[in-house]
Amino acid sequence: MVKHLIKKHLKVKSIVFSIVCLLNLSFNAQLGLAAEAAKLSAQATEGEKLFKANCTSCHAMDIKQVGPALQGVHTRRSEEWLVKWIRNNEKLRASGDKDAIAVFNENNKVAMNLFENLSEDQVKSIVTYFKEWTAPVKAKPADGETAPKANFYSETTLYILGFLMVILLVVLLILRRTKNSLKQSLKEIEGEVKEIAEPSAFQEKLAYYKKRTNPTIFKLGVGIIILLLLASYGFYFGVTEVGVQQGYRPEQPIKYSHKIHAGELQIDCKYCHSTAEKSKQASVPSVNTCMNCHKAVQLRDRYEGEISPEIKKIYAAMDYNAEDQTYGNNPKPIRWIRIHNLPDHAFFNHSMHVKGAGVTCQTCHGPIQTMEVVEQYSTLQMAWCINCHKERKIDVENNPYYEKLHAKIKQEKDNKSSTYSKYFTKDGKIDISPAQNGALECSKCHY
Amino acid sequence: MKKPINIILSIISVISLSSCGWKAGENDPGIEYAPDMYYSKGYEPMTQYSDTNKYRYNPYFMSMREPVKGSVAIGQLDYQYAYDNTPDGYEAAGAGLSMKISLSEKDQLEGERLFGIYCSVCHGMMGGNDGPVSTKQAALKPSWPNYQDKYIKELPIGKIYHTLTYGKNNMGSYAYALTPKERWSVATYVKRLSMMDSLGNLPVIKAIGVVETATTAAVIDSSKSIKKMKP
Numbered sequence: 192m193v194k195h196l197i198k199k200h201l202k203v204k205s206i207v208f209s210i211v212c213l214l215n216l217s218f219n220a221q222l223g224l225a226a227e228a229a230k231l232s233a234q235a236t237e238g239e240k241l242f243k244a245n246c247t248s249c250h251a252m253d254i255k256q257v258g259p260a261l262q263g264v265h266t267r268r269s270e271e272w273l274v275k276w277i278r279n280n281e282k283l284r285a286s287g288d289k290d291a292i293a294v295f296n297e298n299n300k301v302a303m304n305l306f307e308n309l310s311e312d313q314v315k316s317i318v319t320y321f322k323e324w325t326a327p328v329k330a331k332p333a334d335g336e337t338a339p340k341a342n343f344y345s346e347t348t349l350y351i352l353g354f355l356m357v358i359l360l361v362v363l364l365i366l367r368r369t370k371n372s373l374k375q376s377l378k379e380i381e382g383e384v385k386e387i388a389e390p391s392a393f394q395e396k397l398a399y400y401k402k403r404t405n406p407t408i409f410k411l412g413v414g415i416i417i418l419l420l421l422a423s424y425g426f427y428f429g430v431t432e433v434g435v436q437q438g439y440r441p442e443q444p445i446k447y448s449h450k451i452h453a454g455e456l457q458i459d460c461k462y463c464h465s466t467a468e469k470s471k472q473a474s475v476p477s478v479n480t481c482m483n484c485h486k487a488v489q490l491r492d493r494y495e496g497e498i499s500p501e502i503k504k505i506y507a508a509m510d511y512n513a514e515d516q517t518y519g520n521n522p523k524p525i526r527w528i529r530i531h532n533l534p535d536h537a538f539f540n541h542s543m544h545v546k547g548a549g550v551t552c553q554t555c556h557g558p559i560q561t562m563e564v565v566e567q568y569s570t571l572q573m574a575w576c577i578n579c580h581k582e583r584k585i586d587v588e589n590n591p592y593y594e595k596l597h598a599k600i601k602q603e604k605d606n607k608s609s610t611y612s613k614y615f616t617k618d619g620k621i622d623i624s625p626a627q628n629g630a631l632e633c634s635k636c637h638y
Numbered sequence: 639m640k641k642p643i644n645i646i647l648s649i650i651s652v653i654s655l656s657s658c659g660w661k662a663g664e665n666d667p668g669i670e671y672a673p674d675m676y677y678s679k680g681y682e683p684m685t686q687y688s689d690t691n692k693y694r695y696n697p698y699f700m701s702m703r704e705p706v707k708g709s710v711a712i713g714q715l716d717y718q719y720a721y722d723n724t725p726d727g728y729e730a731a732g733a734g735l736s737m738k739i740s741l742s743e744k745d746q747l748e749g750e751r752l753f754g755i756y757c758s759v760c761h762g763m764m765g766g767n768d769g770p771v772s773t774k775q776a777a778l779k780p781s782w783p784n785y786q787d788k789y790i791k792e793l794p795i796g797k798i799y800h801t802l803t804y805g806k807n808n809m810g811s812y813a814y815a816l817t818p819k820e821r822w823s824v825a826t827y828v829k830r831l832s833m834m835d836s837l838g839n840l841p842v843i844k845a846i847g848v849v850e851t852a853t854t855a856a857v858i859d860s861s862k863s864i865k866k867m868k869p
Contacts, residue, residue: 244783247776249807256777257807300725301807304781304789432661434671439662457770459755465815472683483810487777524698529685532667534675567662 231323238320241313245306248487252324253496255516256487258298265322274314279305326496434534440566441528445504454560460552461545468546471539475527481505489513530567531556537573538636547592548585548625580630585623596628597621714817723804728797735796737822746830749823756812757824761785765831777808785831793832798825 231239249257264273268290275283276291280303283291295302306314390398401409452458460467463480467473482505490499498506498513506512510519533539544550553559557568569575587597600621603611614623629635662668670676678685681701696703705711721727721735741749754763760772765785772779782789802821805811816824833841 243776244779245781248779248781251777302725433669436662436667439664439667441665441667456759456774458759461755462759462815465756470683474684477814479810479814483805483812484771484775484778486810487808488775522698524700532676534672535678536675 232319234316235320235323237313238316238318241309241317242320245309246317249303252321253326254489254491255514257301258303259294261321262324262326265318270315270318273318274311276303277314277317278307278309278311281305435570435572436530436532436567437570438566439530440564441530442564443528444525446501448563449559449565450561450563460559464552467541467552469542471541473541473545473552478505478508478522478525482509482511486516530565531571533571536637538638547590548583549590550583554579576636577626577631580625583625585625585628587621587623714819719803719813719818721800727804728800728806731800732794732797735794735799737795737799737825739819739822741819741823741826745819745823746826748820749825749827750830752816752820752824753827756815760809764834765790765828780809781807785828786834787832790828790832795825795829798828 246261250259250261252260252262254260268276272283272288272290276294280291280295284295309317404412452463453460463476464473465476465480485502485505489502491497493499504525508523508525510521510523511517512519544555545552555569557566559565559568585593587593587600600611600614600623603609604615604619606612614621614627616622624630683701685701721731753761758769760767760769760778761780762768762772762784767780767782767784799821800806801809802816802824803811803813812821812824830840
């Protein structure tokens, strides 16, 4: 009976082990989708280079941007016409060419730049590139292989596995207990006397005090100790957790990545948060800021010719039609979720810190250029504010905001009785923190 | 539960387990001691209200509103702009628009700093059209090679200002970020860049008054020049 139980116990253990192994397996399968580059002749390669250097700011091959899509343009117009148009479209229009005037009118009368700096041969090579250009086709995986499911580890599978693990652990514990009690009873049957455990020092003392004191007072004392413990825990929790939103990183309506924009593309924070220098708020940029780039950048090459789904959301918010480049009358502002939220009784002004004091964004917001999803980096507690105001040094010499203060301090340098003399270090350098300049006044932030 | 220590431990473990939900993280802002202090009843900037009935007077229930037409903030230039966002307006601005304000040396240096924030991502700090964005996204690369090109040299400053205000081709408008004065200072820096010599020296600026000619903004002190190396 006992042996059988132990065997069963081992079996359970092995099942648990195998599940753990399963969980640890990792699949690094990647979809083998590599776009095959179409091979071009030497002349067309030259043309491609020129096209990318001169034309892509207004034209794309497959979609209409500022200028029309150039796919198949060589079938619509003669090569001679194209060369004339590209080199000097103004002259061609002035000569009364009907096609040229029609194209000009079709594209909202936006004049194309002149490219007389390109030689006729160079323009011809661009036209050759048009002829040889083919839409990039995504290579499909070979028939024999089946693409592994991308979401093999869905969350539900993980939950089910976790649930199973918990159940098995419970079973394990129960079996262990049964085994032990059976062992014990076996020993008792075999005549071994069960040893009585000696009471520990703590237990002895507890028993001693229990005997000595009135039972009600003893219970009350224990209760008070428990209450005190709970109260101190509650105090600690209230001070460190309540109202502190450090680590809050909600999922935003658009998966905007600061890692790509601020990190890889090195766009200045103020490019989008342009009011950080001018106003109390470092504003969430309006959608037209996105459109500065995303009117042209649609990442169609990554989504099989479709506009990226996240960029589509920008267009939806603007009611922008990417095909004919028009704006509708039904914009829907994006409901971004606010992360850094100071309560009303605390005043904070971005422009004072960014423009006045020259604090970098990262000082408070952390390594934002590495964050895929933005999270609150600092606690935004009052102690955190005060620490910074005490520890930072004001750069009075180079900051034009403190010109007057600097002049005053310099004037009083040798006057030992002056209140300004304490702002000097032993070697005569100015050493002044915001706290010394009145940044700890209650009414500076609470009014 | 004979031992009191068991009771204490179990209570504490229950509290600490439930406190996991009070701590901020992921989509949860954590527990707030006075929610009406965090989500103000009054209008707050950059807030969009879900109470559509209460804030029905503002477009899209936002706290932002456009200034009244024709109003000018104290100490600011008129933010309404006279020329239309059309090719004809562009030509008209080139012919008729000139800088009516004087820019101090400090203002012009500010123009350089603003160029670094808003323009250099595509146009490059020294105007080589080699910014970190335009080198990666071909669609944002300008069609002319650099700021020392004949095209920019001959471009009237009115056209530069017009382009900053409305955008042109794939370039967007920067009126959202730059006040009219700042736009003029950036346009002046563009003109200075176009006068950079082959060694990378920018012309020295001195305070300028009302600019007479439409083509040249910066008045250059040719006797001196600051050495400025290409990055």
